[in-house]
Amino acid sequence: MGIRFILMVNKHGQTRLAQYYEYLTIEERRALEGEIVRKCLARNEQQCSFVEHRNYKIVYRRYASLFFLVGVDNDENELAILEFIHLLVETMDRHFGNVCELDIMFHLEKAHFMLEEMVMNGCIVETSKSNILAPIQLMDKAS
């Protein structure tokens, strides 16, 4: 229901972060990522941000060299998801300060924590940046 997976892929097709909310084996995931990324990367600026794939939709957004792809059910509100991607980016931006791909690569666990605060089992749970970042900041302070 809702969100099925969230991927962050760079423009060369390498997956930087993958969070799945339904079970798929490793091979399936790899195949899926390959297919979707190929489709999305081939699109240009003028085209809309929604791609239909199999029986669900992919909502994607490009930020510099990084693509954010979210796979959702067909009845999900696409623009809301689009904005959710932006919210995610802004949250990471607030935490890392001018976030870039390298930040995600080097602090992958933090990126995952943030994502998990925001989305649980495919539903959006928290949309306030301070609430999301609070536990992470606590962790940083404690360590």
Next chain:
Amino acid sequence: MFQTVGNIGGREFAESLAPDVQKLLISSSCRPLVRKKAALCLLRLYRKNPDVVNVDGWSDRMAQLLDERDLGVLTSSMSLLVALVANNHDAYWSCLPKCVKALERLARNQDIPQEYTYYGIPSPWLQVKTMRVLQYFPTIEDPNTRRSLFEVLQRILMGTDVVKNVNKNNASHAVLFEALALVKRIMSQCVALLGKFIAVREPNIRYLGLENMTRMLMVTDVQDIIKRHQAQIITSLKDPDISIRRRALDLLYGMCDVSNTKDIVEELLQYLSTADFAMREELSLKAAILAEKFAPDLSWYVDVILQLIDKAGDFVSDDIWFRVVQFVTNNEDLQPYAAVKAREYLDKPAIHETMVKVSAYILGEYSHLLARRPGCSPKEIFSIIHEKLPTVSTSTIPILLSTYAKILMHTQPSDPELQNQIWAIFRKYESCIDAEIQQRAVEYFALSSKGAALMDIMAEMPKFPERQSALIKKAEDTEADTAEQSALKLRAQQQTSNALVVTDQRPANGTPPVSELGLVKVPSMSNVDHSSADHGVTQGNGTLTVVDPQPPEPSADLLGDLLGPLAIEGPPGSAAQPERKLVPGTEGVPNANDALAIAPVGEETNTVQPIGNIAERFQALCLKDSGVLYEDPYIQIGIKADWRAHQGRLVLFLGNKNTSPLVSVQALILPPSHLKMELSLVPDTIPPRAQVQCPLEVINLRPSRDVGVLDFSYKFGTHVNVKLRLPAVLNKFLQPISVSAEEFFPQWRSISGPPLKLQEVAKLVASVALKRQS
């Protein structure tokens, strides 16, 4: 902990943890963080096991939760609510006003903490979720609540403009689209708005505009308004963005009806030539369905389908052309037109194989209607079709063979040159590897040599009974998302096709003649049931092409011989038996095999049961020279055989197992045409516990797989009669020749292709001392 359970909890977890989770959720002393997670955890558990949330007590608690100030908890509770309400909205009525209030609060931006405001819009995600919940409630009773809801929605609908800031734009439009989904039943202003959207430059909005319009199709009065935007939608069909193109196609499919069919279908066909492959199959299927449903007249429909095949032959599934053929067959005035069109298409230099199939079929059936026209004499039609023969694959050749046979049949007066040409083709294919082609070539050849008797058999196909379009089934089967599904549902509701009516009449030529000699392929049209599209395809193919009942050639036909013995028996029994034993299809043969070993005579019932399996015994005797042919409680018949080249000598040992004599003993040989059998005299009585020997001479005249039958009867209390196959089979008359390795292997290697050649390695079970070859 919540994270774990929430994400991967299973059914057992659900049962055991549910109460605890629920407690945590409602206790206000817990920190918001915990409660958020608790809410979603519960959601997960609920999905796994719906009984977890006991409905009555819980709806009040939910209502309480919705009073929550903290938006984080509210968001998660809302998610939970969506799932609960989706299953059972009656129980949660009390939550409804709370939802509306929450929505109001958000929309008016009343004491929303700053951090939940996203580019000036208070938590768009929560708004979206709330509206999603509201969608599940059919109507709102309480006028106050209704009013406030309408106000909110009104404001959203009117107040959302296209703003510079992309994010704000998107967020506000997200809310807007959700609102549209909510009100689609109520306001038709929505459609006007949507009409504006599909012309906007921003691609996302266009996409959503098209998608929502498709969803709106379910509301009937809106359809006229949607049609006004037809031009714009058709432009979207040519949009460079594939997602938009798909949406446009779905919308066009949904909004098509009698008035705008011609335009839409013609647009689709035009687009087909430039469409990319992913879409072509869907496109062709939908165009075909639309053409069928709303065709203003039948000839237009045939035109469209033929054009479709011409342009996108690869993507036109067999269902489509079957359907065309069905309609042409059922409508007599359509037939000459279809034939002319088919002929025109054949003139083209490079045509698709499906087109060849369709044209060949139609011309085969109806070319005689065109005989007067120039360029359409049977000879010319034949030569045009024949030109295509080298270019087609094995699946088309059977259809072409049928066509030739029908053309031949329809040429009156018969043209010997044409006949010879066609016969030459049949003869060529008589030795083809493919069983279907071979069978048809052989049978058509034999039939056409019969002359006038052909008329009945090769008459036109009878009309098809009406059945649900396989195409619609196929369209519903292919993966469809929700917007598409509403269009499909609409389509399914409009089942009564007003333009094309398939009539159900008895076949014009009456029931096909049943031949005395058994093998009748009963037209199995009633069996064809479109329970699944694929099943329908194979069956459809079968019925379309092999319905002509064809009696087998008694002698020259290798394929019919297994049931040959039926031909030997007297007429009364045989007509009844084939229908009983011959199920059209493959089951006929093995059944007949076993049944024939002891073929019951119609009038008398055998109460004496044989011991052992007669078929097995027969098969064993085919390999050995001596053994028991038949045994029952009273008699045992054994055989000892001796073979030399084409001659054989069998001795039948009739042994009486009983203490009293068997009387009225009679043994008759029913020889097949290829064997000469002579049985010496069989005594009338067999004394008790005695064995009588009866020699039987067999001479093999020519090779055949037929079997001789021994009709044996005796009386012991009751009359017993059995018909036994005699193991005087082909392999007995074969003689081995010794071949050295040098001679053998070149021969072996020169045989090409399966199944003529079979190589198997046999393992030696025990070591055998190999003797040297002499």
